[in-house]
Amino acid sequence: MPMGEAQHVDAVVVGLGVGGEEVAGRLAEAGLSVVGIEHALVGGECPYWGCIPTKMMIRAGNALAEARRIPGLAGASTVRPDWTPVARRIRAEATDTWDDKVAVDRFTGKGGRFVRGRAAIAGPGRVRVNDQEYVAARALVLATGTAAVVPPIDGLAGTPFWTNREAVEAEHLPGSLLVLGGGAIGLELSQVMARFGVSVTVIEGSDRVLAMEEPESSELAAQALSRDGVTILTGVRAQRVAHSADGFALTLSDGRTITGQQLLVATGRTARLGELGVDSIGLDPTARHLVTDDRMRVADQVWAVGDVTGNGAFTHMAMYEGDVAVRDILGQGGPGADYRARPRVTFTDPEIGAVGFTERQARDAGLDVRIGHTALPSSSRGFIHGPGNDGFIKLVADGARGVLVGATSAGPAGGEVLGALSVAVHAEVPVSTLRGTIWAYPTFHRAIGDAVRALG
């Protein structure tokens, strides 16, 4: 098809996931002529195959687990898991059967022009999609996110393995599941599946699951999943994959072979810059991520936001970076990106929330590290809660400045309790102020007070 005449606009946004939708919508609302390009679904990974449907699964799995805790607390219970309502909720409530009409209308309703297709950068300010070229006079915004990494394991390519996408779309669960990767995706989905009766084995290459977090978090997650019947293998890698009518067989680096009806690959994400044509604007197509400054700029009149920047692959980070980029593009000023208090929550049960530095990171940064730790079961609320009360609070303080630089909050409401700790790290609330704070009784968050006292 011959190329149409180039169309000139103020801004072109490539990728309308969480970050791109935020930027494109706000620029359009500000009166700029904006073309937003998306080759899959407007909204991106989070609403269709990520956060929202997986948290619906987790809500269902947690309901089963709570029902199983009734004996000893409130009588007797019989639990018969059924995936049907979960699949129905994901289809009907979360994803509209993977239809983005509402999101497209939301964007065009703000005045944006929507183009469905896979875009490639053709030079400074120039983007090609569907044999049409758009030229951005003011801003080119790259918000192309990431895709699941498929490791180069012998025999894996071409087999019908799952990534998060197929796991979310599943109408029926397998009898058994092998999970490659013990990060956030691997652990969250493993626990859900196990709670629905799937026999799950996690294969994690490093020596602990959730390896980016505190060792105490890894241990807690491993214990919790083991209690749900998940087998966790650490320090082993899959060397060969075979698939037959019976399912998958993995030959591991320790010589063992393990089998499962289905295989979930959850070994991280890749930004796939090579396909985007970033070399045409002087950026490295082999880089892992686009390197941004504190205004989210990657080159002259080019901004990047969200997972593609590698600054923390979370929806809240994509939205945060989107806000920084929009303010910069519109010349509105305000603070630049500040990553000191990056929060993250792994929604296992117990939830594992963390913000800022881990102890290791703080020590590596040469800080005068002080640690405050308290176990949740020994708090009043943990004691009251009984079954399912596992968790802890760990604080990482910089003794020289008397402020927290990091914290972990693990427990039944670990992600919620994290809120107070995020404020403390972000606003550099003095430890002396935290010490004098009144924490309501008997809440889970009151354990923060115990952990502050334990800082010494």
Ligand SMILES: Cc1cc2nc3c(=O)[nH]c(=O)nc-3n(C[C@H](O)[C@H](O)[C@H](O)COP(=O)(O)OP(=O)(O)OC[C@H]3O[C@@H](n4cnc5c(N)ncnc54)[C@H](O)[C@@H]3O)c2cc1C
């Ligand atoms: C299973 C799972 C669970 C998750 N759970 C959570 C959670 O609980 N909390 C949380 O904060 N985060 C969670 N995340 C992470 C979250 O989904 C991402 O951080 C978020 O989606 C990033 O938004 P983004 O806009 O950067 O990228 P994406 O959402 O990936 O959007 C990028 C968009 O760009 C499009 N695109 C790419 N290349 C092109 C191109 N060349 N042309 C046109 N379009 C293109 C893609 O189709 C995509 O729609 C989860 C992720 C997964 C996979």
Ligand SMILES: NC(=O)c1ccc[n+]([C@@H]2O[C@H](COP(=O)([O-])OP(=O)(O)OC[C@H]3O[C@@H](n4cnc5c(N)ncnc54)[C@H](O)[C@@H]3O)[C@@H](O)[C@H]2O)c1
């Ligand atoms: N609750 C949340 O906010 C949430 C939930 C899910 C995903 N996410 C986001 O999505 C990102 C991706 O999640 P993920 O779990 O795929 O990645 P991850 O990077 O968190 O974990 C991947 C794990 O796979 C292991 N691994 C890599 N190659 C392997 C191999 N060949 N064999 C065995 N193990 C191997 C790694 O050591 C690592 O522990 C997360 O980092 C997070 O930013 C967030």
